[in-house]
Amino acid sequence: MVVRSLDEKETDRLFHALADATRRDIVVRAAAGTLSVSALARFYPMSVTAVQKHVDVLESAGLVHKNRRGREQIVTSVQRRLETARNVLDQLEAAWRERLDRFADVLAELEEGDQQ
Amino acid sequence: MTVTELSKDLDEATLSIVAEYPADVTRVWQLWADPRLLERWWGPPSHPATVTEHDFHAGGTVRYFMTGPEGEQYHGGWRVVAVEPPHRLEFQDFFANEDGTENTDLPVSSTVVSIAAIEGGARMTIDTRYPSTEALEQALEMGMEEGITLALGQIDDLLAEPVVS
Numbered sequence: 001m002v003v004r005s006l007d008e009k010e011t012d013r014l015f016h017a018l019a020d021a022t023r024r025d026i027v028v029r030a031a032a033g034t035l036s037v038s039a040l041a042r043f044y045p046m047s048v049t050a051v052q053k054h055v056d057v058l059e060s061a062g063l064v065h066k067n068r069r070g071r072e073q074i075v076t077s078v079q080r081r082l083e084t085a086r087n088v089l090d091q092l093e094a095a096w097r098e099r100l101d102r103f104a105d106v107l108a109e110l111e112e113g114d115q116q
Numbered sequence: 117m118t119v120t121e122l123s124k125d126l127d128e129a130t131l132s133i134v135a136e137y138p139a140d141v142t143r144v145w146q147l148w149a150d151p152r153l154l155e156r157w158w159g160p161p162s163h164p165a166t167v168t169e170h171d172f173h174a175g176g177t178v179r180y181f182m183t184g185p186e187g188e189q190y191h192g193g194w195r196v197v198a199v200e201p202p203h204r205l206e207f208q209d210f211f212a213n214e215d216g217t218e219n220t221d222l223p224v225s226s227t228v229v230s231i232a233a234i235e236g237g238a239r240m241t242i243d244t245r246y247p248s249t250e251a252l253e254q255a256l257e258m259g260m261e262e263g264i265t266l267a268l269g270q271i272d273d274l275l276a277e278p279v280v281s
Contacts (some may be wrong), residue, residue, distance in 0.1 A: 022161050027117070036186075049175055055242070063145070067126060073228070086126060089124045089126065089129070089131055089246065090124075090226075092122060092131050092244060092246060093122065093131055093133070096131070096133050097119055099157060099158065099159060099160075100118050100119055100133065100135040100240075100242075101118050102157035102160075102161075102242075103118070103135070103137070103147060103157045103158070104118045106147055106153060106156045106157050107138075107139045107143060107144065107147065109151075110139075110143060110146075111138075111139060111143075
């Protein structure tokens with residue numbers, strides 16, 4: 001897994017993105033659950049377009065990810081997506097571990113059969 | 117302990133798992149090549165597998181279904197990419213509809229099985245590349261996530277501030 005630190009520009013973008021109360025709130029809400037831009041806009045006294053701009057700033061700082069689902073723009077936090085990806089690999093690992101144990105059992109039964 | 121090594125790479129969406137068995141390479145291979153043996157270990161005890169098609173050649177297809185405790189069936193299969201007995205097998209593992217045809221809405225993973233002789237037995241390596249649960253794919257599109265996650269840890273205090281109502 002590649003772990004790297006942010007360069008100066010990325011750090012600037014990150015802190016700029018977080019230097020606004022609405023944007024911080026969007027990050028918190030996105031971490032709690034996936035929301036559309038229009039659903040987010042209902043939380044703030046501003047237009048959908050204004051919220052959209054905040055989301056864009058957060059996205060360019062890499063704090064949230066935005067993708068289109070039908071007519072909606074869906075906002076997810078990067079952390080949440082990472083967790084999901086990790087879960088997929090963890091499930092795959094668990095499935096293979098069990099499978100390979102059963103594999104050993106079948107081999108052992110075959111070996112026993114050979115000896116009889 | 118069957119499994120001797122394991123590595124997961126979130127960026128590459130791969131899982132590599134190594135197991136060692138006190139058995140001949142040809143015997144280990146048989147467990148993949150013989151459908152009756154394959155179905156003895158492929159599915160968990162609660163969901164045993166039934167292999168309905170086993171065309172074990174490059175370009176061939178293996179189809180199976182697993183039966184759950186309530187009689188429910190889960191269908192799946194492999195598109196066989198390479199078969200080099202008794203050392204190497206490559207396939208793409210897909211989900212299938214009830215009639216056994218491939219369900220193209222669900223992700224396909226690619227798996228390479230390598231079997232090598234070692235002292236006293238065989239070592240089997242399973243390399244799986246998992247491309248596309250949507251979330252995994254999305255997470256992988258971005259090169260920055262690890263750095264961001266670290267940075268996020270450092271600015272938890274900032275985020276703990278009261279939010280706008």
